[in-house]
Amino acid sequence: MERFGEREAIALLDRVLGAERGSGAEVGIGDDAAVIRAPAGRRLVWTVDVQVEHVHFERRWLSLEDVGWRSFQAAVSDLAAMGARPLAALSSLVLPPGFARTELARLARGQAAAARCAACPIVGGNLSRGSELGITTSVLGLAKRPLLRSGARAGEEIWLVGAIGLARAGLLLLERKLRARSPAERACLAAWRRPEALLSRGDGLVRRASSAVDVSDGLAQDVRHLARASGVKLVLEERLVRRALPAELEAVSARLGEDPLALALEGGEDYALLATGPKRLRPRWARKIGRVERGRGVSLERADGRRLVVRGGFDHLARTATTSSQRTAS
Amino acid sequence: MERFGEREAIALLDRVLGAERGSGAEVGIGDDAAVIRAPAGRRLVWTVDVQVEHVHFERRWLSLEDVGWRSFQAAVSDLAAMGARPLAALSSLVLPPGFARTELARLARGQAAAARCAACPIVGGNLSRGSELGITTSVLGLAKRPLLRSGARAGEEIWLVGAIGLARAGLLLLERKLRARSPAERACLAAWRRPEALLSRGDGLVRRASSAVDVSDGLAQDVRHLARASGVKLVLEERLVRRALPAELEAVSARLGEDPLALALEGGEDYALLATGPKRLRPRWARKIGRVERGRGVSLERADGRRLVVRGGFDHLARTATTSSQRTAS
Numbered sequence: 001m002e003r004f005g006e007r008e009a010i011a012l013l014d015r016v017l018g019a020e021r022g023s024g025a026e027v028g029i030g031d032d033a034a035v036i037r038a039p040a041g042r043r044l045v046w047t048v049d050v051q052v053e054h055v056h057f058e059r060r061w062l063s064l065e066d067v068g069w070r071s072f073q074a075a076v077s078d079l080a081a082m083g084a085r086p087l088a089a090l091s092s093l094v095l096p097p098g099f100a101r102t103e104l105a106r107l108a109r110g111q112a113a114a115a116r117c118a119a120c121p122i123v124g125g126n127l128s129r130g131s132e133l134g135i136t137t138s139v140l141g142l143a144k145r146p147l148l149r150s151g152a153r154a155g156e157e158i159w160l161v162g163a164i165g166l167a168r169a170g171l172l173l174l175e176r177k178l179r180a181r182s183p184a185e186r187a188c189l190a191a192w193r194r195p196e197a198l199l200s201r202g203d204g205l206v207r208r209a210s211s212a213v214d215v216s217d218g219l220a221q222d223v224r225h226l227a228r229a230s231g232v233k234l235v236l237e238e239r240l241v242r243r244a245l246p247a248e249l250e251a252v253s254a255r256l257g258e259d260p261l262a263l264a265l266e267g268g269e270d271y272a273l274l275a276t277g278p279k280r281l282r283p284r285w286a287r288k289i290g291r292v293e294r295g296r297g298v299s300l301e302r303a304d305g306r307r308l309v310v311r312g313g314f315d316h317l318a319r320t321a322t323t324s325s326q327r328t329a330s
Numbered sequence: 331m332e333r334f335g336e337r338e339a340i341a342l343l344d345r346v347l348g349a350e351r352g353s354g355a356e357v358g359i360g361d362d363a364a365v366i367r368a369p370a371g372r373r374l375v376w377t378v379d380v381q382v383e384h385v386h387f388e389r390r391w392l393s394l395e396d397v398g399w400r401s402f403q404a405a406v407s408d409l410a411a412m413g414a415r416p417l418a419a420l421s422s423l424v425l426p427p428g429f430a431r432t433e434l435a436r437l438a439r440g441q442a443a444a445a446r447c448a449a450c451p452i453v454g455g456n457l458s459r460g461s462e463l464g465i466t467t468s469v470l471g472l473a474k475r476p477l478l479r480s481g482a483r484a485g486e487e488i489w490l491v492g493a494i495g496l497a498r499a500g501l502l503l504l505e506r507k508l509r510a511r512s513p514a515e516r517a518c519l520a521a522w523r524r525p526e527a528l529l530s531r532g533d534g535l536v537r538r539a540s541s542a543v544d545v546s547d548g549l550a551q552d553v554r555h556l557a558r559a560s561g562v563k564l565v566l567e568e569r570l571v572r573r574a575l576p577a578e579l580e581a582v583s584a585r586l587g588e589d590p591l592a593l594a595l596e597g598g599e600d601y602a603l604l605a606t607g608p609k610r611l612r613p614r615w616a617r618k619i620g621r622v623e624r625g626r627g628v629s630l631e632r633a634d635g636r637r638l639v640v641r642g643g644f645d646h647l648a649r650t651a652t653t654s655s656q657r658t659a660s
Contacts (some may be wrong), residue, residue: 031412031478031479031480031559032377032408032409032411032412032479032543032544033375033376033377033408033409033411033412033414033471033476034374034375034376034377035373035374035375035376035412035473035476035478036373036374036375037373037374038368038374040370040371041370043365043366043367044365044367044368044374044470045363045364045365045366046363046364046365046366046418046420046453046454046470047363047364047420047454048363048420048422048454048455048456048466048468049422050422050424050456050458050466052458052459052460054426054461055458055459078362079362079363081362081363081375082361082362082363082365084363088376090376090377090378090468092378092379092380092466092468094380094382094464097577099557119638123376123577124376124377124378125378126378126379127331127387128382128386129382129385130382130461130462130464131461132383132452132460132461132462134424134460136378136380136422136456136462136466138378138420138422138468140374140376140470141363143365146363146365148361148365149361149362150361196455212362214362216391229361296494
């Protein structure tokens with residue numbers, strides 16, 4: 001296994017990640033800290049996300065480029081949910097014993113590609129050893145009026161932006177060692193391996209939505225986050241949720257023996273956006289999937305009017321997920 | 331072992347860390363991202379640092395309060411080196427299996443105490459499982475004119491601010507299972523367990539120093555960082571370095587069988603500051619330990635005028651350190 005030192009690793013990262021710098025940072029990789037000039041009159045919106053091997057991913061399911069890409073998109077998705085524009089990112093890597101120089105280059109290339117896609121340069125970071133691969137991405141963005149989780153009001157609609165369930169289906173295919181045979185199944189694998197944060201959609205929700213969150217822990221869980229933060233009851237309408245599901249999900253869920261609705265409720269890593277807002281302000285690219293009522297908690301309203309209490313989703317600290325099947329996810 | 335879920339953990343962190351909020355953050359723990367209002371006309375100075383169990387520390391050497399404290403101080407020390415004032419921090423925790431609620435509370439109390447000490451509120455973060463305890467701290471600060479590593483000029487002096495070598499001696503006492511018997515030995519343990527970033531000293535170096543770095547990887551290593559970034563030769567004068575060593579180091583190094591100078595050259599985790607600047611601007615609390623010359627690299631000038639090339643210090647990716655003895659350090 002190829003050995004390399006810290007100085008060599010920093011030079012490599014500077015080369016691979018540095019191509020996307022220039023705009024934001026006055027001082028980038030190599031000093032004690034990055035220096036950034038921020039425009040006046042904006043709020044700073046700041047988040048951090050970590051992807052740990054064996055917890056959030058297995059390397060046999062992903063290339064290292066994929067690992068780099070999705071760890072970056074997962075972090076920047078929080079900015080999409082706040083309606084913020086990315087400014088810059090820091091990448092803190094924990095590298096396991098024997099991690100080779102070529103592996104670091106592949107990981108960094110995935111990060112750099114995602115950074116380019118999000119127009120969010122990686123301006124610095126940190127390197128450490130550790131027993132398992134870990135990628136911590138901190139992202140700083142700007143917003144005039146950040147979209148919070150706490151603004152939902154009774155009488156509004158619940159909106160879904162983007163696809164849900166595909167990444168969950170892709171993960172199940174990988175976990176069950178099922179080879180993708182159809183375009184729909186390949187789409188599910190791609191959704192899990194190469195998610196894309198909906199930054200321009202998040203920006204488009206500003207001045208329209210009253211609250212927003214990104215769907216990272218599963219629709220069921222994230223809708224509860226909105227309800228709790230806003231102090232309202234959120235009612236998901238089964239008919240509307242099913243209608244909002246991507247076409248590919250039906251066929252793949254049949255092979256998996258899963259209800260597409262369950263995949264959607266449990267699936268988070270597509271990084272769709274969930275928002276609330278008044279009907280008249282709903283963008284054409286947002287789908288209504290329910291409504292906001294007075295009260296607390298989250299219900300799923302069946303076609304016959306019966307209501308089920310919604311539970312499930314991913315608990316980052318639970319050994320096994322609270323959903324019906326075990327999962328390894330963010 | 332006590333079990334707890336993510337929601338409970340976030341509530342605990344909000345309680346323990348939340349006491350120090352208020353100033354910087356408009357939105358703190360609990361939303362997708364933190365929201366901060368930053369004053370105009372300042373540069374953002376932004377850094378990240380990670381402390382990983384078995385790499386940077388062993389829990390038998392430290393209380394969890396200590397782990398929280400020193401991980402925070404290590405991160406904020408980068409701002410001290412840039413002459414920046416801390417604005418806010420994010421804490422991303424990886425918790426190993428069986429990590430109890432009470433343990434999380436102790437870790438967070440250490441972080442909160444350090445955040446209070448640095449006047450730098452922790453406004454958000456992230457939680458994940460993992461095989462070993464990891465604390466990643468990202469800190470955002472403000473500076474009008476950040477101090478870089480790259481400004482040293484031939485003809486200037488090299489300045490040391492703060493104590494060096496004590497933390498290294500403390501770590502060796504722990505590694506060799508030597509019980510602290512004297513006030514000096516207890517001071518060394520305290521220096522390793524409870525370092526304090528020199529924020530006001532860093533601020534005081536602005537408009538005086540031409541370059542600065544914090545001593546985190548060992549004086550020998552960090553002085554090379556300055557020399558390389560500035561494109562100059564740095565000459566450490568042995569007589570001046572020895573004179574600048576803390577009084578406690580002499581007695582403890584005798585028991586350890588180490589040269590106090592070696593402890594200072596290899597010792598980083600005191601988080602002292604190293605700077606360069608013209609003689610007339612040297613603050614009274616900074617000690618001259620050498621001079622800047624034209625050329626490249628770092629030399630140690632003995633009392634008899636002979637010069638040794640300085641090597642050593644800590645490589646974050648090396649399995650064994652490049653210094654004479656093996657170490658576990660940042």
